[in-house]
Amino acid sequence: MAIKERFQNPVINDTINLRLFSYNSNNRANFNSAVKVEIFFLDPTEITDANPRGKRLIETVLAANITLVETGQYQIGVNVLDPTYTEGKYLDVWHVDFEPNDTLETTTAEIENVFEIFPDLWYTTPLPIIYDFNFAFRPNKIRTGSKRFLVIDIIPNVPSSVDLNRYFENLAIVSPLRISIEQSDCNECIPAEKDLRLVVDCAAVEIRDKCKGYYFLDTTEIGLDLAIGLYNVWFTMEFGESTYISDTQQLQIFE
Secondary structure, rough: OOEEOOOOOOOOOOOOEEEEOOOOOEOOOOOOOEEEEEEEOHHHOOOOOOOOOOOOEEEEEEEHHHHHEEEEEEEEEEEOOOOOOOEEEEEEEEEOOOOOOOOOOOOOOEEEEEEEEEEOOOOOOOOOOOEEEEEEEHHHHHHHHOOEEEEEEEEOOOOOOOHHHHHHHHHHOOOOEEEEEEEEOOOOOOOHHHHHEEEEEHHHHHHHHEOOEEEOOOOOOOOOOHOOOOEEEEEEEEEOEEEOOOEEEEEEEEO
C-alpha cells in the first residue's frame, strides 16, 4: 500500500522503513558490522514466566539486506504482509559489532527498538475532506555554518470534536510531507528568477514521528556567499485528492 516510517501508523501490506542511527563520541560513525536484524511479535498468547513479553520471532534480515544509507544511518525495509504480520506491537532487534573482534570473545551487541502495526483507517462522511492543517517549524533562526534538524509540526485545524481531531491527526501521520526553502526577496544581490532562489525544492521529509517531521538542514551546503539572510519556508502535504500547501514562514540564517 505505502512506504512508511516506524512511527507513521503502518498497516498490513505497507512497507516500513526501520532506521537505526549510530554515534561514537558525539559524531556519526559506522559499526564495524551490522550482523542481522530480528523482528519479534509481542504476542500476548505466548506470555510465560520464561517469556514475559511473549516474544515470537517473525523474520530475520541478514547483513546483505541492511542498507548503509550514509555514515551512521542504517535502514531495512520490512514488508508487513498478511498472514506473517498482524496488528500489534513488535521489536526490531539489531545485532551489531561496534568494533573489530580480534579475540574469541563475543562482542555483538543487541539494540532493541519498537514499532506497531495499526488497523486500517476508514472514515465515512456525507462531505469530502473539507478541513485544513496548520504547519509550524523550529528553530527559525540558525547561525551560518550550522547543521541542524528542522522540527516540523503538523496541526489539524478542525472543530473541537475529539474523534475528528484524532482522525485528522492520523491523516497527518500517514501523509507524505515535503519542504521548500527559497531566498527571500529581502536578501541583497539574489537572483531575480524565482526558481534560482530555491535552496530546497519540495524535498521529502523522510524522518517522521507521528505529527512531527524532521528535515536535516546543512547551511554549509548553501554557500558562504548566499547563506546569510532571510529565507521563505513552506510545506506541502498530500492526502487523497487534496494537496495542502502551508503559508510561507521565515527562517533566518545569521553570521
